[in-house]
Amino acid sequence: MNNEQKELTPKQNRIYQYIQEFIEAHLRPPSLREIGRHVGVSVGTIQDQVEAIRRKGFLEKEKMVARGLRLAMGAQQIPILGRVHAGPLHLAVEEVEGHLPVGSSVSAAQHFALRVRGDSMIEAGILEGDLVVVRRQPVADEGDIVVALIEDEATIKRLRKKGHQPFLEPANPRYSPIMDPFEVLGVVVEVRRHYKN
Numbered sequence: 001m002n003n004e005q006k007e008l009t010p011k012q013n014r015i016y017q018y019i020q021e022f023i024e025a026h027l028r029p030p031s032l033r034e035i036g037r038h039v040g041v042s043v044g045t046i047q048d049q050v051e052a053i054r055r056k057g058f059l060e061k062e063k064m065v066a067r068g069l070r071l072a073m074g075a076q077q078i079p080i081l082g083r084v085h086a087g088p089l090h091l092a093v094e095e096v097e098g099h100l101p102v103g104s105s106v107s108a109a110q111h112f113a114l115r116v117r118g119d120s121m122i123e124a125g126i127l128e129g130d131l132v133v134v135r136r137q138p139v140a141d142e143g144d145i146v147v148a149l150i151e152d153e154a155t156i157k158r159l160r161k162k163g164h165q166p167f168l169e170p171a172n173p174r175y176s177p178i179m180d181p182f183e184v185l186g187v188v189v190e191v192r193r194h195y196k197n
Contacts, residue, residue: 007103010193012053015039015046016101019059019069029069058101076102080131084114084147084154100131100192110136111189114147114156121145121156124171126191132156133190138183142166145188150180156188 008016018038022030030038036046050069053059058075062068077099100113116130124145126132132147140146146159148168157168157178168178 008053008056008058008101011039012049012056013101013192015049016053016058017098020071021098023071029067031067076104076106076108078102078106078108078111078113078133080113080115082114083117084132084156100133102133106133106189112136112186113192114154116156120170120172120175121158122172124158126156126171126188127193131192132188133192134186135189136186138185140184140187147185147188148182149185150178150182154185159184 015035018035019029022028022034032043032046032050035050036043039046041049050059050061054061054072058072060070060072062070080097080100082097097115102108102111111133113131113133116126116128116132119128126145134147140159142159142161144159145156146168147154147156148159155168155178157170160167160169160177165179166182168182170177
């Protein structure tokens, strides 16, 4: 894969994830009709989107072969590790739920993705069901949106400081700041919007 690989759009990412999950479950790729039914668009639109995904280096297609799609061997992906709550805290469990395609600017060794639960970050544009791409790092700057661990529970909030005391601030007035001690696991560097069918 070349270094000019571009990011997938949210719709392309949904299509790619469906193809990936279908191959893992059925050991064969889905048909364009099956993809279209899942995403809710026409086969013609799916053909265009699949071709765009192929040009970006995430898929390969065998010509003249029905169901000839396969995941590109060199496609860069990061693991989706369970869920993180933007709301009430939740036990942090690192279970790989799947993989998220990313561009060449993201290092698979230093990044991971989490699916968001809750609404405490809605004013920062992070909604229930979204995927956040997180760069692993133990420190962050004030104002960064971080994934933080409080005892055994993970949450996503904005890092703030009062004097020398760091705290976690939600982006929803219904929630209070968290003043408890915490450990920064990483900084959110990208949000992938989740669109419901």
